[in-house]
Amino acid sequence: MTGSHTLTETESRVANRLSHMTLDFEAMAVTSNLFRAASAVRNHFERTVLAESGLSWTAFVVLWVTWIWEPAETREIAAEASISKATLTGVLTTLEKMGLAKRSRSAEDGRLVIVTLLPAGHKLMEKLFPEFNKHEVEVVEPVAKGQRRALADSLRAITAKIEG
Amino acid sequence: MTGSHTLTETESRVANRLSHMTLDFEAMAVTSNLFRAASAVRNHFERTVLAESGLSWTAFVVLWVTWIWEPAETREIAAEASISKATLTGVLTTLEKMGLAKRSRSAEDGRLVIVTLLPAGHKLMEKLFPEFNKHEVEVVEPVAKGQRRALADSLRAITAKIEG
DNA sequence: TTGAGATTGTTCGGATACGAATAATATAAA
DNA sequence: TTTATATTATTCGTATCCGAACAATCTCAA
Numbered sequence A, B: 001m002t003g004s005h006t007l008t009e010t011e012s013r014v015a016n017r018l019s020h021m022t023l024d025f026e027a028m029a030v031t032s033n034l035f036r037a038a039s040a041v042r043n044h045f046e047r048t049v050l051a052e053s054g055l056s057w058t059a060f061v062v063l064w065v066t067w068i069w070e071p072a073e074t075r076e077i078a079a080e081a082s083i084s085k086a087t088l089t090g091v092l093t094t095l096e097k098m099g100l101a102k103r104s105r106s107a108e109d110g111r112l113v114i115v116t117l118l119p120a121g122h123k124l125m126e127k128l129f130p131e132f133n134k135h136e137v138e139v140v141e142p143v144a145k146g147q148r149r150a151l152a153d154s155l156r157a158i159t160a161k162i163e164g
Numbered sequence C: 001t002t003g004a005g006a007t008t009g010t011t012c013g014g015a016t017a018c019g020a021a022t023a024a025t026a027t028a029a030a
Numbered sequence D: 001t002t003t004a005t006a007t008t009a010t011t012c013g014t015a016t017c018c019g020a021a022c023a024a025t026c027t028c029a030a
Helices: A009-016 A026-046 A057-068 A073-080 A085-097 A119-140 A144-161 B006-015 B025-047 B057-069 B074-081 B084-096 B120-138 B144-164
Strands: A101-105 A114-119 B101-106 B115-117
Touching: A009 B006, A009 B057, A026 A057, A026 A114, A026 A119, A026 B025, A026 B120, A026 B144, A057 A073, A057 A085, A057 A114, A057 A119, A057 B006, A073 A085, A073 A101, A085 A101, A085 B144, A119 B101, A119 B144, A144 B025, A144 B120, B006 B025, B025 B057, B025 B120, B057 B074, B057 B115, B057 B120, B074 B084, B074 B115, B084 B101, B101 B144, B115 B120
Parallel strands: none
Antiparallel strands: A101 A114, B101 B115
């Protein structure tokens, strides 16, 4: 836990502040823990597996998506990486500066930009991704094996509901 | 889903790229969906409940933590909000500029900075938080009622494992 | 053919976001 | 008392991150 306060302590304080209101503490606990977990995992990955390559979390995700779907259109990448087009522009510039990926104009549609990995990008991902997955296993380890699919399903359901 | 590709399609592509490796797709699905969900929820909240107040997600969280624990030390707030001290400095400046909170030096320990809410901050949170919780309920709605506690517990376990 | 409307990537402005270095303060031992 | 060590918030540099405005391109109806 980041903070020094327990969940029940927080809930009781909130209840005091809003004693006249009916609040759904279970929903609160879900979103609250969702962000703590996402933030903790992201920082952990950036400080361990990704640190040696000098990649930010987002840079890695963009690289990964490109690696899987290449040649990939930027709009695809942005959607798959859950970032805006504006953000992707900056991250792609970073990846180009690092010599890992490159942009090229689409021949069919002059508006589109196509992204491919350079040799250094391929080499990096082939080394990095297995390590990354090992850390993913570690991260998920405290969740009982029989619970992991349910966890992924619940998270996917939340995303689908919002974005659907 | 943000992207146009299904999960199995992605997995099969990854398997092709790394057919010589043993990968844990279940762990991959958990972390992947964790970030999609967190990102989707955050953006949804920023575009709906928080948009009218002009608050970013982080600014809201900092405001909320302060509201609950006030008077609060900045190190407490940073830990509770899962952000670095450096980030908090900037966010607090924003909140002060908006007239919602204010800083003051601790009398006992000259190194510490104490944060309290201004009247406008109190008023805003009393109005905003119930609305926020309503959206939290909506977000969690697609997860079966009996599954919500398990979801929160799994997420908390992941955070604890990393930060413990 | 042309011109209105839609789509795409980039730019711009402003707000996070973090690690490292820093200055101020506190605490401890010598 | 003084000195070394530790702790705190801020500053600095750099990299996201997004919405809005923009220019380039495509589409399709008139």
